[in-house]
Amino acid sequence: MLSRIDLRDRDLTARELLDVVPRAEVDVAAALRIVEPILADVKERGEAALREYGDRFDGGAPEQLRVPSAQIEEALLGLDPAVREGLEVAIDRVRRYHEATVPPPVSVELAPGATVSQRWIPVGRVGLYVPGGLAVYPSSVVMNVVAAQAAGVESIAVTSPPQRAFGGAVHPTILAACALLGVHEVYAVGGAQAIGMLAYGAAAADGGVLCEPVDVITGPGNVYVAAAKRAVNGTVGIDSEAGPTEIAVLADDSADARFVAYDLLSQAEHDPMAGSVLITDCQDLADQVAQHLTDIVGSTKHDVRAKEALGGVQSAIILTHSLDQSVLVADAYGAEHLEIHARDAAAVAARIRNAGAIFVGAYSPVPLGDYLAGSNHVLPTGGTARFSSGLGVTSFLKAVSVIEYSADALAEVGDKVIALANAEDLPAHGEAIAARLHRD
Template identity: 55%
Template sequence: MLRRVDLSATAASPGQLRRMLPRAAMDVSSALDAVTPLVRAVREQGYAGARAATARFDGVDVPEPRVPAEALAKALAGLDGSVRAALEESIRRVQITHAEQRRGVTDVEVAPGAMVTEKWVPVDRVGLYVPGGIAVYPSSVVMNVVPAQVAGVPSLAVCSPPQKEFGGLPHPTILAACALLGVEEVYAVGGAQAIALMAYGDPEFGIEPVDLVTGPGNVYVAAAKRLLRGVIGIDAEAGPTEIAILADRTADPAHVAADLISQAEHDPAAASVLVTDSGELADAVTAQLHEQVARTRHVERVRTALSGPQSAIVLVADLEQGLEVVNAYAAEHLEVITVEARMWAERVRHAGCVFVGAHSPVSLGDYCAGSNHVLPTGCTARHASGLSVQSFLRGVHLVEYTREALLEVAPHVLALAEAEDLPAHGAAVSARMPRP
């Protein structure tokens, strides 16, 4: 089911390893041609453009995009008790973790009388995208809304695709999660048209444009984000989900197989990769996959993901080489199931989130670990971070110099202004210097 890639006798640089390793394909540029006219229609027509796209792609006509308050209340009242308890616990744990991420004000005295202050200001208004598609993601409501709220964002709106079976509203579990978090502004709009509508707004429907959009979605959502970057800030162009597992002979093959399947059930394009120095473990995991996949609910989806070119068992000579491989792969989710797992995990440089030891599966992080599950995909963990409170904050510097402090540094400013052939820069300082 999982193909094997044997790198045990291969010496390669990180760049070479990246080319050798399996990876989910996601060509955002190919979706731009389809998304560009849609975004243009929303820019020119507002919600009317989004409504037409929704009717075309979702097969449902939504005359009024905003979800009524009574629909939010009804969804929460009808929420299964065990699901509500689980969401409340997830919210509590994510709030605890994210509350510790808030940065304070930093005052730095560069020289006597020369002060630079850094303060952190929340974005004024954010749009949070919660996908629909082949699964329902109330957990994505939690992961997007909580850090924005902790950051102090004063205005936020959630967009999620309308569902024909629910009368053109988003899935009731999505609405219930919004209600639990006190989110009142929710729109039944999905896909690229949702990103465009959040970017441009529509005064006729009382939709104010946002400054930043976060949240995962399909390739068309990613393409809309790319197209609108600059009009709005974005968190990332999210691709198919990924799990990599660095494991040695001590790992339980039943656990490893279950974790690979857990991410494969997201999407036929999901990537599941095992990196191990144990051929015995590789054989045992393969046997477990054949047994467990047959019992899972989404059999075809899982089989497609596991048998695709994006998934594999990668054999390495030892854990040192395994560490090189997982750092080159830069997985969205990385599990480390080895002897001294914490030590190996602390040496990982590139991963969206690292799950340490036999009792920290990725699915824990999807829901109730307290971490955020909106993470960088497609090898972007080499330079990007997961969603956090910082995603919704902007650092602003305040520069305050006394007259004496300015005079002390003035010769250096004048010298650099002259070196850059920008004499007016120097003149702005010279105007404040004592005249002979």
């Protein structure tokens, strides 16, 4: 089922490994050509365009695109108590972790009367996209909303595709999660059109305002959502262009093959394009994991999409000649989720440079992080963990420098500023300093 990439007799450089590790084939550029006219139409026609695209692409547009508050509260009343309890625990743990990660302000006195400070200021308004295609993700509501709330964002809008099974309404579990978090601005809009609505705002059919534009858009989605986020980046801030989900498991001969197999399967059930990768220097473990997957995949609910994902080019068993090479391969892959199943797993995890999130040891599986480990599950995909981070409070914060010099502090360095300004042939810069140094 899983293809094999054998590196045991090859010592490849980090650059060469980038061309070897498996990747999902996602053409965001092609999707961009499709979504650009949709975005332009939403910007121009607002609610009318949103309704047309909802009918065409999603579960049909409901009577009110903005979900009434009463409907949100009603969804909470009808929520399964066990699901509610799980969401409440998730909210508590995710909130405690994210509040602890808010960066503190910094103030440095560089000389008497010369102070430079850094303040972290939350953006004013955010739009949070919650997907609703092959699965329902109230957990994504928690991850996006709690991070924004912990950052201090005051205006939060959530949007999620209308569901045909619910008469064009947002899935009630998503609405219930919003209710638990105190979010009452929710829209039954999905896809690229939702990104356009958040980025540009949207006029209502009656000539009023349906949705005000936001400052930052976050949340995962399909390739069209990713392409739309690329198109509006610069008009608004975005977290990332999320691609298909992926897991890599770095394991040695001490790993439990059954655990590894179930963890690889857990990601494969997300999407036919999901990536499941085992990196190991133990062929016996690789054989056992492959056999376990064959044994269990047929009994899982979403066996068809899981089999397609596990058999795709984006999934593989990568055989290495040593733990050191396994670490190099893991860094080249830069997994969204990286599990470490090895002796002294914490020490191995400390060697990893590139991963969205690292799950250490046999009892820290990815599904724990998907829901209530406390970390955020909106993570970089497709190898972008080499240069980007997962969603967190800083996704909604701006670092602003505050400079305050006294007259004496400016006088101490004024001549040096003038010299540098003249060296750059910007004499008016120097004159602005000189005017303060020679006021008589």
